[in-house]
Amino acid sequence: MNIDGVSTGIVLDHIQAGCGWEIYNLLGLDKVDCTVAIIQRVQSAKYGRKDIIKIDGDVDIDLDILGYFDTKITVNMIKDRELVRKVHLKLPETLTGVLECRNPRCITSVEQEIVHQFWLADPENKKYRCVYCDSVYKEKK
Amino acid sequence: MSELRHLINITDLSVDEIDHLISIADDIIDNPEAYQEICRHKKLATLFFEPSTRTRLSFTAAMMELGGNVLGFDQAASSSTAKGESVSDTIVMASCYADIIAMRHPKEGAPFVAARHAGVPVINAGDGGHFHPTQTLTDLMTIHRKKGDLGNLTIGLCGDLKFGRTVHSLIEAMIRYKGIRFVMISPVELDLPSYVQEKLNAEGVEWKVVRNLEEAIPELDVLYMTRVQKERFFNEEDYIRLKDSFILRRRMLDSAKDDMIVMHPLPRVNEISVDVDDDPRAAYFYQALMGKYIRMALILFLLGIR
Structure with a gap:
């Protein structure tokens, strides 16, 4: 299968196989005004299988969201078909407007206008705490 | 102008600052007359979104003994919260009328939200089961x-x-x-x-x-x-x-x-x-x-x- 290369834009590589769509939605790539390709289940020497997203256009993506989702993803910045920067992700120190606090006693549970915000309390265990109530963020089961 | 300080969690204060507060309190006990007019024309707003006896009385007595005045409410039902007003709006409004705010709220993190919007110092007087510095x-x-x-x-x-x-x-x-x-x-x-x-x-x-x-x-x-x-x-x-x-x-x-x-x-x-x-x-x-x-x-x- 032939997918054109990116002239100026971003290639997200080493996405865990099967997670391409999730990343696409998370980054709001359905709203960008350029060509976006999701390539799924590509052979990878490192991970066996992987997904790749190619964005052919000058867009900004939220590296914090991406870092929180999976630090193994590599971000390749392309200009004039040349790789100009490779970003290795890390867990962001703070996450604003990404996660939602589920503590029913938290002020965010009653005031809809407050932007949910978390800080990285324990990088080893990827533990984030709500800046308002300090409760640990738990993924939905 | 010095940076606005709030007290949301006890760790907002360094050990030196706690020692400083204790030495002021010691001096107040020893020389109460030196402090009885020190907050004249200053106002403390006690915004208690849930009932409290000791904490509110203690804040009220504290400001009165400093020669200041106290205004506020002692339950959410008697505030604009009952009409759906947000914490941030209530606090911006209260900042217009008071020099300092003591706030109790049943929801955790409410005083932190308040401190982000207040134009005057905010003291957390208890936020649910969270902090009570x-x-x-x-x-x-x-x-x-x-x-x-x-x-x-x-x-x-x-x-x-x-x-x-x-x-x-x-x-x-x-x-x-x-x-x-x-x-x-x-x-x-x-x-x-x-x-x-x-x-x-x-x-x-x-x-x-x-x-x-x-x-x-x-x-x-x-x-x-x-x-x-x-x-x-x-x-x-x-x-x-x-x-x-x-x-x-x-x-x-x-x-x-x-x-x-x-x-x-x-x-x-x-x-x-x-x-x-x-x-x-x-x-x-x-x-x-x-x-x-x-x-x-x-x-x-x-x-x-x-």
């Missing part, structure tokens, strides 16, 4: 006055160590001083949460668990009592079996040091027998008095007066 300041002031030092003490924490926010904050504040040992006295069901245990271990603080109050008393310099609530137990049998192990009675003080102090954040229900009240080691009503002085010091500090 002025209670911790009260506890530190009481220990300082009664023991002369905040270091080199064996502190017994008794009762509900799992859900008791005053206990967690006191631990957080006291581990910053030298030579502190803790004796945790609670039923298994109400043991200290693991994250607090981990913190004690990480800081290298000496601590142990004792399952019977009477057994722990002889080695203590401070006994901090909290209530064991029936609703914390899965069944009534366990509660009945355990509750008497965590009730302080007068005769149990026979084995205590002469200068040990008994503290309690109040209100007490039955965890300290009333016959303890007459013992000179009972410090819980004195503690309520110290709450007023340390809040006076805090108001002066946050207003930039001292």
Whole structure:
């Protein structure tokens, strides 16, 4: 299968196989005004299988969201078909407007206008705490 | 102009700043007349979105003794919150009318939201089961006055160590001083949460668990009592079996040091027998008095007066 290369834009590589769509939605790539390709289940020497997203256009993506989702993803910045920067992700120190606090006693549970915000309390265990109530963020089961 | 300071969590204050507050409070006790007009024409807004007796009275008395005025409300029903106003809007409005705000709210993090929007200092007067820093300041002031030092003490924490926010904050504040040992006295069901245990271990603080109050008393310099609530137990049998192990009675003080102090954040229900009240080691009503002085010091500090 032939997918054109990116002239100026971003290639997200080493996405865990099967997670391409999730990343696409998370980054709001359905709203960008350029060509976006999701390539799924590509052979990878490192991970066996992987997904790749190619964005052919000058867009900004939220590296914090991406870092929180999976630090193994590599971000390749392309200009004039040349790789100009490779970003290795890390867990962001703070996450604003990404996660939602589920503590029913938290002020965010009653005031809809407050932007949910978390800080990285324990990088080893990827533990984030709500800046308002300090409760640990738990993924939905 | 100096940066606006708030007190949301006890850790917002450094050990030096806490020592500074305690020295101001000591001076207020020694020279009350020097402070009785110091906040003239200043106003404290007490925004209590849920009822409180001690804390609100203590803040009100503190500002009145500094010569200032107090305005506010004592339940959400009598504020615009009942009409759906947000915390941030209420606080911006209150900043127009007052020089400093003391706020209690049932939702955790509400004072933090308030501090982000306020044009004047905000004091967290309790946010749900989260923080209650002025209670911790009260506890530190009481220990300082009664023991002369905040270091080199064996502190017994008794009762509900799992859900008791005053206990967690006191631990957080006291581990910053030298030579502190803790004796945790609670039923298994109400043991200290693991994250607090981990913190004690990480800081290298000496601590142990004792399952019977009477057994722990002889080695203590401070006994901090909290209530064991029936609703914390899965069944009534366990509660009945355990509750008497965590009730302080007068005769149990026979084995205590002469200068040990008994503290309690109040209100007490039955965890300290009333016959303890007459013992000179009972410090819980004195503690309520110290709450007023340390809040006076805090108001002066946050207003930039001292």
